[in-house]
Amino acid sequence: MEKIIELSGLTKRYGTHIVVNHLDMSVGKGEIFGLLGPNGAGKSTTILMMMGLTEPDAGTVRVCGLDPVRRPIQVKRKVGYLPEDVGFYEDMTGMENLVYTARLNEIHADEAARRAGGLLENVGLREVKHKKTGKYSRGMRQRLGLADVLIKHPEVIILDEPTLGIDPAGVKEFLELIVKLSREDGITVLFSSHQLHQVQQVCDRVGIFVDGRLLAQGDIGSLAAQLFPDTHMTRKIGLDEIYYRYFQGGDDHE
Amino acid sequence: MKFITGIFREEMTMNNAHPNTRGKDRISTRPFWVMVQKEAADHARSWRFIILLGIVVLTCLGSLYTSLSNFTEALGKNDAENDFFFLNLFTLSDGTLPSFFVFVSFLGPLLGISLGFDAINSEQSKGTLSRIMAQPVPRDYVLNAKFMAGLIVVSIMFFTLSFLVIGTGLIVLGIPPTAEEFLRITIYTVLSIIYVSFWLNLSIFFSVRFRQPATAALAGIAVWLFFTVFYPLIVNLVLKGIEPSDFASPRAVYLYQKLKFALVQVMPGELFSEITSTLLMPSVRSIGPLTMEQLHGTIPGPLPPGQSLLLVWPQLTGLIALTLLCFALSYLSFMRREIRSR
Numbered sequence: 001m002e003k004i005i006e007l008s009g010l011t012k013r014y015g016t017h018i019v020v021n022h023l024d025m026s027v028g029k030g031e032i033f034g035l036l037g038p039n040g041a042g043k044s045t046t047i048l049m050m051m052g053l054t055e056p057d058a059g060t061v062r063v064c065g066l067d068p069v070r071r072p073i074q075v076k077r078k079v080g081y082l083p084e085d086v087g088f089y090e091d092m093t094g095m096e097n098l099v100y101t102a103r104l105n106e107i108h109a110d111e112a113a114r115r116a117g118g119l120l121e122n123v124g125l126r127e128v129k130h131k132k133t134g135k136y137s138r139g140m141r142q143r144l145g146l147a148d149v150l151i152k153h154p155e156v157i158i159l160d161e162p163t164l165g166i167d168p169a170g171v172k173e174f175l176e177l178i179v180k181l182s183r184e185d186g187i188t189v190l191f192s193s194h195q196l197h198q199v200q201q202v203c204d205r206v207g208i209f210v211d212g213r214l215l216a217q218g219d220i221g222s223l224a225a226q227l228f229p230d231t232h233m234t235r236k237i238g239l240d241e242i243y244y245r246y247f248q249g250g251d252d253h254e
Numbered sequence: 255m256k257f258i259t260g261i262f263r264e265e266m267t268m269n270n271a272h273p274n275t276r277g278k279d280r281i282s283t284r285p286f287w288v289m290v291q292k293e294a295a296d297h298a299r300s301w302r303f304i305i306l307l308g309i310v311v312l313t314c315l316g317s318l319y320t321s322l323s324n325f326t327e328a329l330g331k332n333d334a335e336n337d338f339f340f341l342n343l344f345t346l347s348d349g350t351l352p353s354f355f356v357f358v359s360f361l362g363p364l365l366g367i368s369l370g371f372d373a374i375n376s377e378q379s380k381g382t383l384s385r386i387m388a389q390p391v392p393r394d395y396v397l398n399a400k401f402m403a404g405l406i407v408v409s410i411m412f413f414t415l416s417f418l419v420i421g422t423g424l425i426v427l428g429i430p431p432t433a434e435e436f437l438r439i440t441i442y443t444v445l446s447i448i449y450v451s452f453w454l455n456l457s458i459f460f461s462v463r464f465r466q467p468a469t470a471a472l473a474g475i476a477v478w479l480f481f482t483v484f485y486p487l488i489v490n491l492v493l494k495g496i497e498p499s500d501f502a503s504p505r506a507v508y509l510y511q512k513l514k515f516a517l518v519q520v521m522p523g524e525l526f527s528e529i530t531s532t533l534l535m536p537s538v539r540s541i542g543p544l545t546m547e548q549l550h551g552t553i554p555g556p557l558p559p560g561q562s563l564l565l566v567w568p569q570l571t572g573l574i575a576l577t578l579l580c581f582a583l584s585y586l587s588f589m590r591r592e593i594r595s596r
Binding site for chain 2: 044048051053054055073074076077079080081083084085086087088089090091100101103104105106145148152160
């Protein structure tokens with residue numbers, strides 16, 4: 001499978017604290033990849049390095065074959081990034097915010113308005129598209145964020161904790177939306193979360209991330225084999241077992 | 255140095271990365287103007303700007319009124335300035351209210367600081383900065399667009415004000431300004447814009463540096479207060495201590511005067527007031543200490559605009575250098591920083 005995101009030996013330090021430690025990871029084209037880990041495991045930092053928003057101390061990143069440190073603009077042209085707790089210009093409407101993003105991507109104003117209208121419909125914000133985003137709820141902002149990411153027709157979308165703060169029904173809807181978009185347009189999705197069942201629901205492959213290192217990556221079956229070789233798959237190991245075994249005390253890292 | 259090579263590297267890779275993707279690598283300036291448009295619109299719609307505009311317009315009306323009501327007196331005087339009576343609109347005052355140009359030099363910093371103090375940090379705290387930085391625009395576009403938008407807004411405001419003053423004068427006095435007066439007023443307006451842009455840049459720098467808009471605003475105001483109130487006090491204290499006696503040699507007195515002049519040249523406000531008074535009063539022939547020798551044989555008379563400008567060229571260069579310094583500092587701390595959400 002063609003690799004869209006490739007990280008090798010990636011390291012990031014803040015002072016003496018190593019946040020990302022010799023990380024090797026790859027995401028194939030069209031995949032939905034889940035980055036699962038407790039808070040403070042270095043997921044966001046890894047994502048920032050993929051976007052060229054912070055520089056790695058060692059190792060290389062390749063996104064769509066490009067190095068985000070040297071060619072951030074080209075990477076950002078192909079990759080949509082939804083930051084954790086995304087914000088919008090609150091005195092502009094949802095529609096205006098989307099059109100603004102589109103125009104920063106050099107999309108002509110008419111085309112931008114057309115795309116924004118279509119996307120707002122897709123994410124279910126048609127009724128509120130002329131409302132100021134300052135009045136949006138958290139879930140609405142998150143869905144607007146997804147539309148914002150998609151407006152440039154990206155090859156890859158990177159979502160950092162996109163389901164945080166949305167109610168369970170909303171989460172389900174949101175995740176279904178991501179899967180639908182990924183399957184329809186062949187978009188590669190990298191999705192970070194600390195919620196096990198969400199990752200389990202939608203992701204083709206999962207990487208388990210603790211203390212800046214990737215403990216294992218693969219689909220759920222192979223993960224169990226990697227982490228517990230002695231069980232020989234004699235009993236079915238669920239992700240939750242893996243999760244709780246490895247993340248015990250994981251919240252201490254916050 | 256690392257920073258410079260970093261920028262250079264980015265520049266290089268933008269220009270000639272892969273030969274086959276060269277067309278795509280070119281960075282268009284269109285997003286930049288989209289950003290400028292948005293920022294300028296934000297300024298124009300904000301209450302902050304409307305309030306500032308109100309203050310500036312009111313004070314300028316007040317000073318215009320005092321200068322107009324004293325105009326007959328000024329016209330009666332028979333001196334060199336009489337040739338440039340139109341410029342009196344900007345400089346004349348009866349003592350109750352400061353004149354137009356004093357007001358501008360007082361309110362300019364306030365205007366600059368208030369337009370820039372939340373430029374970057376509010377985007378960061380609203381979580382929009384990381385979203386914008388995930389778009390394919392060079393990072394400096396954000397800084398440049400903020401600055402450019404402020405500059406455009408201030409330029410429109412100042413040119414409107416200056417021309418309104420000219421227009422009012424024209425109606426009330428019935429005498430049109432000469433070409434030279436018009437030129438001087440235009441140059442003065444451009445220089446006031448540069449002065450405000452210095453404060454704008456300084457406050458943008460603080461907005462990059464400090465996470466809280468209130469801190470950034472306070473830092474800007476602190477610098478302003480320092481230079482208008484405390485710095486002259488300190489200079490006075492220092493100068494008092496080294497003042498030469500009445501019997502000192504002329505050389506010592508001259509050096510003392512030179513030092514006195516040099517010490518105040520650090521203040522942006524002083525630079526600006528020297529520039530404006532020279533430009534708006536053609537009879538000002540020198541700034542700083544002069545010896546009797548240098549004055550010997552001079553005929554009092556106004557300077558042509560080119561000469562006035564030449565006279566304040568060092569001050570002008572200094573002001574632009576300070577502006578560029580602030581801009582460079584903002585670049586330095588913004589270009590390679592990590593951009594986290596919120």
